[in-house]
Amino acid sequence: MAGKDPMAFGLSVLNKVAASETLDKLGLRKFTERAIHQSTKSGFQAAGAMQRTFKKVSGGGQGNRPTSNKPTGVFDLTPTEDQQMMVEVISEFASAVLRPGAEEAEKVDDTPKEVLAQTGEFGLSLINIPEELGGLSQERSSVTGVLVAEALAEGDMGQAVACLAPSAVGTAISLWGTEAQQQTYLADFAGENVPAAALVVNEPQAMFDPFALQTTAKKSDSGYVLNGLKSGAVRASEAELFVIAADVEGRGPSMIIVEANTEGVSVAADPSMGLRAAGLSRIQLTDVQVGEDAILGSVDDYRSMIRLSRLGWAALALGTAKSVLDYVKDYVVTREAFGEPIAYRQAVAFTVADMAIELEGMRLVTLKAASRADRGDDFAREGALARRLSTEYGMKIGTDGVQLLGGHGFVKEHPVERWYRDLRAVGVMEGAVLV
């Protein structure tokens, strides 16, 4: 790739992949790995079966940090050329691969390895890792992350989450890791065979608060001992690496790097209302021993992670909500009742109008938060507002979508009921994705 802009290089690969025959095959293929999660459905099993060995590098120096974008001072809603190009290609992938494969992926509660491999090939997890660390993005950008997540989720939210999960771990280590942590793990995330990995924050408790964690990391002679039950772990049975949220003794809520094959880590499938293709799981941590150097970033970094991850979920809601809106728009002008298209009725048409209004509103707030993050400005407020809007109106769009299709919305002949189930994840999920 000498002489070529790394981003452009990644995109040209991406473009080639998107146009290749494998995609066509994938779209139609009956894939054979129906049993992927069967093994873990029966209860907790030791994790990290297919574990690679991450070669430990030691040292406490600060890692490389992506640079933030320079402010222009001009109100502008135009994505950069790089962003436009990337969204175009990812949209193509989403509509050619993710959307047609969504039903099948749901049935097996997982995302096909071929699909994940492709996102590895075209460097989805590289987008947020700077060039010096083997990544593709010269300037990390949350706005780009939002646009990418949105485009993927327009295909299928469940598979989008599965595709983005390793990237969340890579991004976290890239943003907050020490030099040693980066050296130990990032090369693999920048390679072709990206390890399955998950950023795990949720715990199975009502009114879960990521700043009041039940999972603990208590000091021991050699580091920390982890105990607790986590949920919302993406494809945990396949994962080789976790970044896990725990309350660290004398420190507060923090991220901890846990290799999946560490003793005491077990996973169980946790099939949920939606996001089936993300293979959601629980992780039981029983006296899990990790070193001092397993702690990733500061308590403040943990807070940043929570905020960026919420933006990621807001972005996913944008994509799925757009799918609903587009689908419903087509449906109401063709479906007839009382001798005319139902779209001729204000009750129907106004519902569609409201979907579009709220979608645009939540999109702009999400982008504002992301662009503030890119400039290094505080975005706690905008991020919280984006989460509020995407939780409420994302779901409203989902439920109105089913409503407008009536009984047809309730059956699996149409994808709207799946979008409805997926959209409920927004506002529930913490962690898992990062932009």
Add this chain to the structure above:
Amino acid sequence: MINLETPKKFNAFVQQAHDVANEFLRANSRKYDLAEHSYPKELDLLASLIDGMNESGTGSGAGAAGVRVDEDKKGKSGVKNGSNMSSVLSVIEMCWGDVGLLLSMPRQGLGNSAIASVATDEQLERFKGTWASMAITEPSFGSDSAAIKTTATKDGDHYVLNGEKIFVTAGDRSDSVVVWATLDKELGRAAVKSFVVPKSLPGIRVERLEHKLGIRASDTAVIVLDNCRVPAENLLGSPEIDTAKGFAGAMATFDNTRPLVAGMAVGCARASLDTMRELIEQAGFVIDYDRPAAVQPHVVATFLQMEADWEAALLLTLEAAWMADNRQANSLQASMAKAKAGRSGNQITLKCVELAGSIGYSENEFLEKWARDSKILDIFEGTQQIQQLIIARRLLGLNSSQLK
């Protein structure tokens, strides 16, 4: 590059507008709410101040007059933040002060906006300095502006106007009225034209003033046109009746004025939110943006919800203005902004009264006033329901005979 902050070059101007809103509008807010129909003379000084600022190039229009698309310099990236954006930002600040008083700002009427939007350069020069109100609604119709009964009959180099107009904002105080009238009732929408009618002409008179729920500082007039002869050159836009083009000409004004009204709702609602935040903090609650709303007090969770809706309304408004500045067709976004800001502004201001209890309900605070003022913003320049009609027709590709 995506950036949704207030443009840097407008920061000082916005601060200035905010100070003016605080010193002149907020300071006189209750006075003219109580003294409905009395002329807010404080505004004369302010208006000449603003005129001076505009002429010296340091201001960017305090109100509706600034929406004309000029050929001023584009930003480095070729993206422009121009007069539509600055007008909306200004209106937001002013309405944080007082919506009724903003609507009474001399020479900043909605009629001025119509003139700025569609006038020829010659007309713009001729009508410079006028304070123009806008007269569309009649006793027999509101939203259905194609049903106009006021007639304009050509007679030599004049049009003779006859009819009755209601709900004319600043109709008493303005010195001219932009009147919508039909050249030929048989020809429907296409025959509807707008005329700048100076109130000095014989045959135009203010019949009476309304007593209202809110925006009492602003006069709302009934205007009667009785054989009022208006020079033909006061017709805005083309005098031809183009049935193919239909209503488009006259309606184009709304693409510019709806973001402004959305801005009014955004400004008014922010006033309520600012006060509510103080009350919440005085009561000892902390608004935490990181902790889940479910584990925070109800009043905080509600506040976050209101703030979220407000932010969406603000950004939709800025989007519509930004598109106008960059010459992108913005009818859809203008209506979205108006719909979201209109309803959110009303919901927010009403909810703040509820949360503040009798403090909110009492005239000792402004919350009750803003909750009255906000209602009109979901009605004039196209009601909530009209915006939804427009949006739905555009999204679904339906015309007005399909989606009625």
